[in-house]
Amino acid sequence: MKIWHRLFLLLLTMLTLITLSGVVLLQSTRNALQDKIGEEIRLNTQNNLNHIIYSLSSRADEVQALARAIDLVREIQRNKVLKTNSRDHQALIDAMDRDWVENKNTPAISAILNNSISRNFNKYIKYYRKHNGYSVFNELFATNLNGEIVGAAPRTSDYYQADEDWFRAAIASPDPLFSEVIFDESSQSFAINCNIRLHDEQGSPAGVLRAGINLRNIQEMIQSSRSALDYNEVDVFLVDQKGRLLFKSNKGNEFEALDIGALKFGEALNELPPVKQLLAGNSGNSIYERDGVTYFSTHVQPSRQFLHKGLEWMMVVDINLDEVSTPVQHLQKGALLIISATLLVALILGSILVFSILGPLNAVRKASVEIASGNLNARVKTAHSNDEIGQLAESFNIMTDHIRNNTELLEKNVAIRTRELEVALKTAKASNEAKSTFLSNMSHELRTPLNAILGFGQLIEMQTQSEKDSATYEHAQFILKAGRHLLELVNELLNLSQIESGKIEINNEWVNLPQLIDYAKSTLSPLADEKNITIHTTIPAEFDGSIWTDNQRLQQILFNLISNAIKYNTPDGSVFLELKRENNSFFHILVRDTGIGIAPEHQEQIFKPFHRILDKTHTIEGTGVGLAITQKLAELLGGKLGLESGIGKGSLFTVSIPIVDPDDSTID
Structure with missing residues (x-):
C-alpha cells in the first residue's frame, strides 16, 4: 500500500472516529433527553393521580370528622324510631321501607328526615355547596347496625339497607370503602359513594355512614393536568382497577360528561397496551399506536399512602410521539450540524497536512527511482531543509554519494572475484569429474577381482559341500559373505556415481x-x-x-x-x-x-x-x-x-x- 493511501486511510480513520464519537455522544444525549422528558411526564402524571386519590381520601376524612363533630354514634343510639322489643320487628321494617319508597311522609319518616342528624347532614351539604360552587356531597345518610336509616339528607331511595352488598361490606371493613363510580341522575354528575363503619366507645360497630361524593372536581383535575402539559395532542385517561374508563380529558377545557369522544364511560380498555401494563402491575413509559397515531404513553398506579379500598384507580397519559420528539429532533439537527462542520474542518486540515508530507516524500521517491535506474547522480530537491523530511533528503543525497563510490569499488572487486570464481569452478568441476571417474573406474577395477574371489569361494564351497563341519567350508562361507557385502558396497558407490554424473537411464x-x-x-x-x-x-x-x-x-x-x-x-x-x-x-x-x-x-x-x-x-x-x-x-x-x-x-x-x-x- 502506498504511503499516500496510508495517510488518507489514517485521515479517513480519524474522521470516522470523530463521526462515531459524535454519533455515540448524540445517541447518549438523545437517550438522556428522552429519559428526562419521559421521567418528567411520569412524575407529573404520578403527582396528578396522587392528588386525585388524595382529594377523595380527604373527603372520607371530612365525613369522619363530621361524624365525630355531631357525635353521630350517640345520636344514632338516641334516635331509635322502631322499638327493638317489637314482636314483629322485621314486619315493621318492611312496612317502613314501603312507605319510604312510596315517598310517604309518615310521622316516623318525618321524625327521621327532621332529626338532628338529618339537619346536620343538610347543613354540611349546603356548606360545601356554598364554598365550592357545586354540591360536593350529593347525599349523606347514616344507618344503625340493623341497616335502618337514622338520618339522611336528602331523602334516599329506600329505607332498609341491611340487604345491600355495600352495607355488608362496610360493616365488615374497619376502613372506609369506596364503591364503583356511578352517574347520579339527580345531580346529573358522576359520583362515588364512601361507606364508613361507625364505632361506639367500646370500639364495637354501631352503624354505617354513607356519603355520595360528586366527582366534578376529578374531571376538572384531569382537564387541568392535560392543560399543564406543554403539548397540543394529549389524552388523559382515568381507569378503575378493572381497566374500565372513568374519565378522559377534553381537547379543549369544557367539562365532559357521558360522551367522552370515541370512548364511553365504563368502557373496558383492557386491550389498550398501557392499560394492560397497569393491570399486570407495571408502571412506566411505553410507545404504542392507536387510531393510526403513535403515542408516547405514561401509565401509573397510585401511591399506597393515599389509597383506600375502591380507589385503586390508574392514570394513562398519551402524548403524540412527534410532539415529545420535537426537542430531541432539534437537538439532533444541531448536533449533526456541529458534527458536519467539525468533519469538514478536519478534512480540510487533514488534507493540507497530508499534501505537505506527500510533496517532499514524492521528491525523494522520484530521486530513488532515478537511482534505481542507474542514475547515481540524482539529487533530492526539497524546500523542507529544517524538518525531518529535509534531513531525510540530505541523508538520502549523502547515501547516494556513498552508493556511487561503493558501486565503483564493488564493480572492481566483482571483476576480480569473478575471475577467481571462474578458476575455482573449473577446478571444482575437474575435481568432481575426477571423483566420478575414479569411483567408476575403481568400482569396475574392484568388481573384477571380487568376482574372481567370489568364483573361487563358490568353487571351494562346492568341493567341501559334503564336509560342512570342516574349517575349509566355514572359511569359504566367510569369503562368500564378505565378498558379496563388498560387491554390494561397490555397486552402491557405482550407482551413486552414475546418479550424480547424470549417466543413469530410465527405461x-x-x-x-x-x-x-x-x-x-x-x-x-x-x-x-x-x-x-x-x-x-x-x-x-x-x-x-x-x-x-x-x-x-x-x-x-x-x-x-x-x-x-x-x-x-x-x-x-x-x-x-x-x-x-x-x-x-x-x-x-x-x-x-x-x-x-x-x-x-x-x-x-x-x-x-x-x-x-x-x-x-x-x-x-x-x-x-x-x-x-x-x-x-x-x-x-x-x-x-x-x-x-x-x-x-x-x-x-x-x-x-x-x-x-x-x-x-x-x-x-
Missing part, C-alpha cells in the same frame, strides 16, 4: 506392482528369517496395480527399503508392505517396520550420502548411501520418498510413484 515399461512386491518379499525372506522377522503384505483384492515406470529402478528402491527395514528391525519383529492408490494421481508403496526408529532431528540427515546415525555400539553394516540412492531414484521416476518415524516407534517409508499415460508421459 519405462508396464510394471505389475503386486507381482513386484511378492517378488521382493520372496527374495528377501531368507534375510528376514535370519532375525526371525515376519514380512506382511497388504494388497487390496480389487487392486489394479499396473504402472508405467522403470521396473529395475523401482525394484531397486523396494529392495533397499525392505532390506533396511530388516537390518534395522528388532529380533522377532515385523515388516509390513502395503500398496495404495490415490485416485488417478499416485501409487503409494508403504514399508513399515517395528525397529528402533529414527529421531526427528536426524530424519533429514539420513538422506545425505555417507551419513549414518547409529552409534558405535551398533554393528549393522553399510556405507550410508542406500537411502540417498533410493530417494534420488524415486525422484528420477517422477515420485518422492517420505518418512514418518520416532524413537522406539519404528519407521514408515512411503514411495509415491505418479500414474502416467505412456502417450503423455514426460518420463523417459
Whole structure:
C-alpha cells in the first residue's frame, strides 16, 4: 500500500472516529433527553393521580370528622324510631321501607328526615355547596347496625339497607370503602359513594355512614393536568382497577360528561397496551399506536399512602410521539450540524497536512527511482531543509554519494572475484569429474577381482559341500559373505556415481506392482528369517496395480527399503508392505517396520550420502548411501520418498510413484 493511501486511510480513520464519537455522544444525549422528558411526564402524571386519590381520601376524612363533630354514634343510639322489643320487628321494617319508597311522609319518616342528624347532614351539604360552587356531597345518610336509616339528607331511595352488598361490606371493613363510580341522575354528575363503619366507645360497630361524593372536581383535575402539559395532542385517561374508563380529558377545557369522544364511560380498555401494563402491575413509559397515531404513553398506579379500598384507580397519559420528539429532533439537527462542520474542518486540515508530507516524500521517491535506474547522480530537491523530511533528503543525497563510490569499488572487486570464481569452478568441476571417474573406474577395477574371489569361494564351497563341519567350508562361507557385502558396497558407490554424473537411464515399461512386491518379499525372506522377522503384505483384492515406470529402478528402491527395514528391525519383529492408490494421481508403496526408529532431528540427515546415525555400539553394516540412492531414484521416476518415524516407534517409508499415460508421459 502506498504511503499516500496510508495517510488518507489514517485521515479517513480519524474522521470516522470523530463521526462515531459524535454519533455515540448524540445517541447518549438523545437517550438522556428522552429519559428526562419521559421521567418528567411520569412524575407529573404520578403527582396528578396522587392528588386525585388524595382529594377523595380527604373527603372520607371530612365525613369522619363530621361524624365525630355531631357525635353521630350517640345520636344514632338516641334516635331509635322502631322499638327493638317489637314482636314483629322485621314486619315493621318492611312496612317502613314501603312507605319510604312510596315517598310517604309518615310521622316516623318525618321524625327521621327532621332529626338532628338529618339537619346536620343538610347543613354540611349546603356548606360545601356554598364554598365550592357545586354540591360536593350529593347525599349523606347514616344507618344503625340493623341497616335502618337514622338520618339522611336528602331523602334516599329506600329505607332498609341491611340487604345491600355495600352495607355488608362496610360493616365488615374497619376502613372506609369506596364503591364503583356511578352517574347520579339527580345531580346529573358522576359520583362515588364512601361507606364508613361507625364505632361506639367500646370500639364495637354501631352503624354505617354513607356519603355520595360528586366527582366534578376529578374531571376538572384531569382537564387541568392535560392543560399543564406543554403539548397540543394529549389524552388523559382515568381507569378503575378493572381497566374500565372513568374519565378522559377534553381537547379543549369544557367539562365532559357521558360522551367522552370515541370512548364511553365504563368502557373496558383492557386491550389498550398501557392499560394492560397497569393491570399486570407495571408502571412506566411505553410507545404504542392507536387510531393510526403513535403515542408516547405514561401509565401509573397510585401511591399506597393515599389509597383506600375502591380507589385503586390508574392514570394513562398519551402524548403524540412527534410532539415529545420535537426537542430531541432539534437537538439532533444541531448536533449533526456541529458534527458536519467539525468533519469538514478536519478534512480540510487533514488534507493540507497530508499534501505537505506527500510533496517532499514524492521528491525523494522520484530521486530513488532515478537511482534505481542507474542514475547515481540524482539529487533530492526539497524546500523542507529544517524538518525531518529535509534531513531525510540530505541523508538520502549523502547515501547516494556513498552508493556511487561503493558501486565503483564493488564493480572492481566483482571483476576480480569473478575471475577467481571462474578458476575455482573449473577446478571444482575437474575435481568432481575426477571423483566420478575414479569411483567408476575403481568400482569396475574392484568388481573384477571380487568376482574372481567370489568364483573361487563358490568353487571351494562346492568341493567341501559334503564336509560342512570342516574349517575349509566355514572359511569359504566367510569369503562368500564378505565378498558379496563388498560387491554390494561397490555397486552402491557405482550407482551413486552414475546418479550424480547424470549417466543413469530410465527405461519405462508396464510394471505389475503386486507381482513386484511378492517378488521382493520372496527374495528377501531368507534375510528376514535370519532375525526371525515376519514380512506382511497388504494388497487390496480389487487392486489394479499396473504402472508405467522403470521396473529395475523401482525394484531397486523396494529392495533397499525392505532390506533396511530388516537390518534395522528388532529380533522377532515385523515388516509390513502395503500398496495404495490415490485416485488417478499416485501409487503409494508403504514399508513399515517395528525397529528402533529414527529421531526427528536426524530424519533429514539420513538422506545425505555417507551419513549414518547409529552409534558405535551398533554393528549393522553399510556405507550410508542406500537411502540417498533410493530417494534420488524415486525422484528420477517422477515420485518422492517420505518418512514418518520416532524413537522406539519404528519407521514408515512411503514411495509415491505418479500414474502416467505412456502417450503423455514426460518420463523417459
